[in-house]
Amino acid sequence: MDIEKILKEKLEIIEKAMDHYLPKEKNYQDIIFESMRYSIFAGGKRLRPILMMAACEFVNGDIDDVIPFACAMEMIHCYSLIHDDLPAMDDDDYRRGKLTNHKVYGDAIAILAGDGLLNYAYELMIKSSLDKNENNKKIIAMNEIASSAGIHGMIGGQVADLISENKSIDEKTLDFIHKNKTGALIISSIRTGAILGGATEKELNALSEYATNIGLGFQITDDILDIIGDEEKIGKKVGSDIQNNKATYPVLYGLDESMKKVQDLFNQSVESLKSFGQKSDFFINLADYLVKRDY
């Protein structure tokens, strides 16, 4: 048996699938796509995915079912190496003859690229499980959470926020950051609860709209409190956004405009649920509470 030839054949299947699965589109956070690809394609024996494929063949299974899981496994392995190489861990400059991720992209992006690969591994497996389980509420809910937490959601927003520091950014970029960095998890929390509870499409749509509005309102309130809040109540230093030259709603548009925006968002969030009558009480009271909080 020419084991090297067989290993090479299997490796090539993995390389192609990896290239297929890993995003490469242009967007505000595309530096993390580049950074993830850098480490994934910096070599490696692909031992784990090859073992997975071989075990499937050993039992006469269908190799196509395994490919997303095999890629997910390699992503998990790869994220662990990226984090392991960080200065805070093993502090390695080279791996497989190439510069380690943080030596090319910096520590912050390397941390996020590792987080991104770990989360993306689950996104991939969950999506692949979704195809044939369209009625399984729990897989649909997992998919909701996984997508919102990853490189096209929260992590994506963190990356865009990070690379926008000390830069003047436009409204679109700020919207992207808000929508993803904090908005994504808040929206998917509400959607996940509704999905698991067996929501109708009308209910899910109304709750999603409510979530979008209070998510943004919550974020702008946070940013306002970072300017006018009481350090004791908030439990951390205020003024850090201005100090770090972070673009936030009140920094870009001023306090008055920001407070007006929060009130508008509150009104819209109430509007989206009002047709449901009394059962909206909690959400409407909560929106009011979140808007008026001072911590």
Place this chain on the structure above:
Amino acid sequence: MDIEKILKEKLEIIEKAMDHYLPKEKNYQDIIFESMRYSIFAGGKRLRPILMMAACEFVNGDIDDVIPFACAMEMIHCYSLIHDDLPAMDDDDYRRGKLTNHKVYGDAIAILAGDGLLNYAYELMIKSSLDKNENNKKIIAMNEIASSAGIHGMIGGQVADLISENKSIDEKTLDFIHKNKTGALIISSIRTGAILGGATEKELNALSEYATNIGLGFQITDDILDIIGDEEKIGKKVGSDIQNNKATYPVLYGLDESMKKVQDLFNQSVESLKSFGQKSDFFINLADYLVKRDY
């Protein structure tokens, strides 16, 4: 409506569930359990899980279905804060009036605690989906991968390895590190492939035994190559284990004993598959290849 009272009631449900789900047993890696608990219980409004519960109630769903997902969501939120606070990111010393995770446990444990929480969130959701889908191969496979990658698997091994640096450790600790840090993903790769391919119990057991042996053999070979390997072929500096005072098999038992151990493990791996005849060819050739590699 007394919104503060309702929020407090829901928050208490989450606190209890979190305490129930988060591990606290004594083991080699228990510092990460402590570190994860530190940040999870350092306060927080629990806004996301509360929204999830409320959305489920809004559609008259069963709140018990939501609890694991609500905790998972809070773990994802919490991991993102731990990583965000790191010196490489926002470099914050305080959050909610308490020292941030890395200020208490150091940067390395804080990175791993974040990774651990992210992975554990998926473990929790996948396990909760497994209960009612016992015949769903893909969920079983996800469960296999998630468990092996997390704080009771790879991350657990990384933590034990980290805290063992510059210490003389015993055989049991070294076994724990090997079994988890590298072994876990190799074993779950093979098991996942077999599960997805529809393995019989006999096949799954034999493949698991094979995987356990080559996993350890692979690790010891790596450690041997870190002493006698060729830097050009390996693509990174050799000798780092001795330099970093890392306990490895060859450091503890010497090169001869280590090479003998690798050969024994190879023999055992072949043994576990030999009853399957020709279809074991790939795995047996691979074991031989891995044992003899010089990179």
